[in-house]
Amino acid sequence: MEDAIAMPAGITSIAAALGPFNREFDEALRASRLALGGRGPRGRLDDTDADLQALQGKLGGWEKTLTRRAEELEANLARLAESRKTWQATDELAKTGDLPRAVTERTATVLARLEQVRRRVEEAREDVFTLQDRVSRFQARATEQREAIKQAMAHAVGGLLTRDKAALWDDADVAADVAAEEKPVLAIARAVRSNLAASYRSAAEYVRGYQARLALLPVIMLVFLVGLWVARRQLRLRIEEEPDLKAASWLFERPLAATLLATVLCSPWVLVYAPREINLLLLAVALPPTILILRRAIDPRLAPFLYALVVVYALSRLLELLDKVPALERLLFQLQMIATVSLLAWLLRKHYLVRRECAVAMNRSVNWTIRGIRAATLLFGAALVADLLGYTQLGRFVADGTLGCIYTAVILYAGVQVVYGLIRLALNVWPLQNLWMVRNLKSTVERRARLATRWTAIVVWVLAGLDLVALLEPTRDGLGKALAAQYMVGEVGLSLGAVLTFVVTIWGAVLLSRLLRFVLDQEVFSRLSMPRGIPYALTTILHYVLLVAGVLIAIASTGINLDRFTIIAGAVGVGVGFGLQGIVNNFVSGLILLFERPIKVGDSVEMANRGGQIQRIGIRSCVMRTGDGAEIIVPNSMLIASEVTNWTLSDRQRRIEIPLGVAYGNDPEHIMALLTQVAKEHEDILAQPPPDAQFTGFGAHALEFKLGAWTGRPERGGGIRSEMCVRIYKMLRQEGIEIPYPQSTLHVRSFDPGVTDALRSEPQRRPRYTAAGVDG
Numbered sequence: 001m002e003d004a005i006a007m008p009a010g011i012t013s014i015a016a017a018l019g020p021f022n023r024e025f026d027e028a029l030r031a032s033r034l035a036l037g038g039r040g041p042r043g044r045l046d047d048t049d050a051d052l053q054a055l056q057g058k059l060g061g062w063e064k065t066l067t068r069r070a071e072e073l074e075a076n077l078a079r080l081a082e083s084r085k086t087w088q089a090t091d092e093l094a095k096t097g098d099l100p101r102a103v104t105e106r107t108a109t110v111l112a113r114l115e116q117v118r119r120r121v122e123e124a125r126e127d128v129f130t131l132q133d134r135v136s137r138f139q140a141r142a143t144e145q146r147e148a149i150k151q152a153m154a155h156a157v158g159g160l161l162t163r164d165k166a167a168l169w170d171d172a173d174v175a176a177d178v179a180a181e182e183k184p185v186l187a188i189a190r191a192v193r194s195n196l197a198a199s200y201r202s203a204a205e206y207v208r209g210y211q212a213r214l215a216l217l218p219v220i221m222l223v224f225l226v227g228l229w230v231a232r233r234q235l236r237l238r239i240e241e242e243p244d245l246k247a248a249s250w251l252f253e254r255p256l257a258a259t260l261l262a263t264v265l266c267s268p269w270v271l272v273y274a275p276r277e278i279n280l281l282l283l284a285v286a287l288p289p290t291i292l293i294l295r296r297a298i299d300p301r302l303a304p305f306l307y308a309l310v311v312v313y314a315l316s317r318l319l320e321l322l323d324k325v326p327a328l329e330r331l332l333f334q335l336q337m338i339a340t341v342s343l344l345a346w347l348l349r350k351h352y353l354v355r356r357e358c359a360v361a362m363n364r365s366v367n368w369t370i371r372g373i374r375a376a377t378l379l380f381g382a383a384l385v386a387d388l389l390g391y392t393q394l395g396r397f398v399a400d401g402t403l404g405c406i407y408t409a410v411i412l413y414a415g416v417q418v419v420y421g422l423i424r425l426a427l428n429v430w431p432l433q434n435l436w437m438v439r440n441l442k443s444t445v446e447r448r449a450r451l452a453t454r455w456t457a458i459v460v461w462v463l464a465g466l467d468l469v470a471l472l473e474p475t476r477d478g479l480g481k482a483l484a485a486q487y488m489v490g491e492v493g494l495s496l497g498a499v500l501t502f503v504v505t506i507w508g509a510v511l512l513s514r515l516l517r518f519v520l521d522q523e524v525f526s527r528l529s530m531p532r533g534i535p536y537a538l539t540t541i542l543h544y545v546l547l548v549a550g551v552l553i554a555i556a557s558t559g560i561n562l563d564r565f566t567i568i569a570g571a572v573g574v575g576v577g578f579g580l581q582g583i584v585n586n587f588v589s590g591l592i593l594l595f596e597r598p599i600k601v602g603d604s605v606e607m608a609n610r611g612g613q614i615q616r617i618g619i620r621s622c623v624m625r626t627g628d629g630a631e632i633i634v635p636n637s638m639l640i641a642s643e644v645t646n647w648t649l650s651d652r653q654r655r656i657e658i659p660l661g662v663a664y665g666n667d668p669e670h671i672m673a674l675l676t677q678v679a680k681e682h683e684d685i686l687a688q689p690p691p692d693a694q695f696t697g698f699g700a701h702a703l704e705f706k707l708g709a710w711t712g713r714p715e716r717g718g719g720i721r722s723e724m725c726v727r728i729y730k731m732l733r734q735e736g737i738e739i740p741y742p743q744s745t746l747h748v749r750s751f752d753p754g755v756t757d758a759l760r761s762e763p764q765r766r767p768r769y770t771a772a773g774v775d776g
Contacts, residue, residue, distance in 0.1 A: 257289030437522030509550020661702030
């Protein structure tokens with residue numbers, strides 16, 4: 001208990017940090033008030049909001065620690081109260097004289113000690129409550145200030161169409177602005193120095209508060225660099241053996257650039273609540289490697305656009321340092337927009353001329369890039385026009401939003417190309433290369449992974465674009481309200497969010513089922529020795545279970561009362577009993593087929609004078625493919641209730657029998673040996689059980705034999721029989737063994753003697769059969 005009373009190090013550190021935090025918090029509030037009052041640098045509303053959000057994140061961590069400590073102290077007080085009741089009962093017995101004096105003294109000592117500990121625990125609890133109160137006050141003030149910033153940002157966006165400066169041709173106003181700036185060089189120096197100092201202070205405060213998180217970036221960078229270096233060595237050794245690796249080789253020609261870009265892309269998840277200065281620094285770090293990577297991944301004719309991005313980025317950062325010199329900053333902004341529009345127009349014109357001279361069609365990525373550059377040119381031109389007309393805030397808003405969207409798109413595109421290369425590499429090296437699903441379906445797996453990467457980048461770009469134009473929060477709030485709006489259908493309340501949740505849950509269950517069945521079929525069942533049909537039965541049952549679970553979870557997530565659903569299910573059950581008997585019968589029959597497995601996928605069956613191979617066992621019916629290629633849909637109930645011949649129920653061995661007759665006078669043992677030899681020489685005939693030939697009897701015209709053999713390929717039964725018949729015929733011709741024609745004996749009772757003599761004088765000749773009949 002003494003250890004529980006002692007103040008933990010975490011609580012002590014919070015108490016010690018509240019003093020410096022108070023000064024940091026007051027500084028953030030002061031900057032926030034300046035930004036709200038319009039006296040601070042332009043564009044600082046989002047920066048101060050990010051600063052307050054970072055402080056709230058620190059406060060949230062402190063709140064969790066203090067709440068946990070308060071709960072521990074409350075639990076200690078409860079245990080002390082229970083112990084005190086027990087010892088008080090002992091003390092009551094001691095007062096009656098039933099216990100020895102030593103026990104009485106011991107009881108009194110323990111009660112005094114318990115009281116002393118209780119007071120110390122209550123004091124510690126009061127200290128925690130005091131810290132909680134201070135943290136809660138900070139949290140409330142930060143929330144209030146952030147709400148004011150949010151409203152101000154919404155007002156600023158709504159007031160973009162308000163004219164806040166004089167037009168360029170308004171000489172008096174412009175002259176006043178220029179005259180207000182005495183000694184422009186000194187004003188520029190002061191503005192740059194002031195902004196650099198403010199940026200340094202903001203970045204330094206973040207570095208001091210998040211040193212542990214910042215330390216993760218070098219670790220991530222080292223991991224990426226070492227991984228790419230090792231992969232490059234393996235790639236050089238295996239690139240001749242694996243041609244597919246050549247498509248990823250370009251990634252490892254610039255390992256440092258890929259490492260820097262990957263580290264910057266991971267930074268938002270590491271550097272939470274980072275101030276604008278840190279983000280701008282990361283953007284500056286990411287641009288050079290992005291240019292190096294994209295030069296190898298895009299059409300060479302788009303390279304000038306990449307260089308133009310670097311120039312525009314440098315000019316935009318310079319303008320931010322001059323926001324305390326409004327006249328010069330406005331003039332430089334206009335010059336920047338003129339230069340940017342002119343440069344982009346010149347590059348588009350050059351690209352058009354090259355395309356017309358070469359008369360070639362560009363790929364989709366190039367075409368979309370050109371469309372994006374055209375849109376950016378129009379937006380930069382609109383920003384210039386707005387600033388010239390005096391709508392400076394609107395011009396800055398459009399220009400900053402366009403630049404931000406372009407930079408984000410370029411960096412994400414470069415990151416996507418890096419991920420594509422890593423996916424190609426990962427699928428061709430250990431350990432993924434050892435997976436059977438990668439070996440068999442490598443192109444499919446790669447295509448799905450690239451698709452997921454592409455859509456992830458698109459979603460991130462859309463969210464970042466909405467945030468850049470200050471529409472992320474309004475969009476989120478509007479979607480939240482639209483999704484939460486209730487619509488009454490009778491006594492049941494539905495909302496768009498509930499419907500979407502229902503659909504997404506069902507869709508997720510279907511995707512999960514497909515993924516699990518794919519992994520089981522390709523990786524698990526292919527490595528295990530299981531009876532035929534069990535893998536299909538297990539995956540089908542898993543599919544049904546996941547679908548039912550998904551439906552139940554989807555219904556529960558919509559908030560529908562399950563009691564009403566039970567009533568609906570009962571009513572549906574009555575309908576099932578009367579009108580859906582056949583469907584239910586087929587469904588239950590399908591479950592019987594899956595569990596009892598009298599018929600499995602791949603079995604060769606015959607029923608109702610039709611035969612074929614079972615292709616699929618579904619929830620209502622089976623699909624049987626006949627030998628001539630037709631697919632017959634057979635209800636499951638017919639396979640259970642009707643007589644079905646399953647040629648492959650216990651195994652896939654099937655007997656082939658060929659009857660034949662040879663002319664009298666041949667040795668039967670020799671004939672049987674020849675037939676057995678023909679069967680043994682066929683590659684699809686099993687050695688065990690061995691082929692056998694039987695002398696079945698004396699026919700009217702021939703000695704009758706039967707050849708029997710077993711094959712493990714029942715699907716080729718007809719083809720194997722045909723091939724063996726051809727071989728038997730060739731063998732008999734080589735041996736000079738005759739297959740007789742049907743013979744008849746003619747008894748002549750009355751015949752002209754002259755005709756008899758003529759027939760005897762004619763040379764005997766064998767009848768010759770032709771297409772028209774018998775010749776001779």
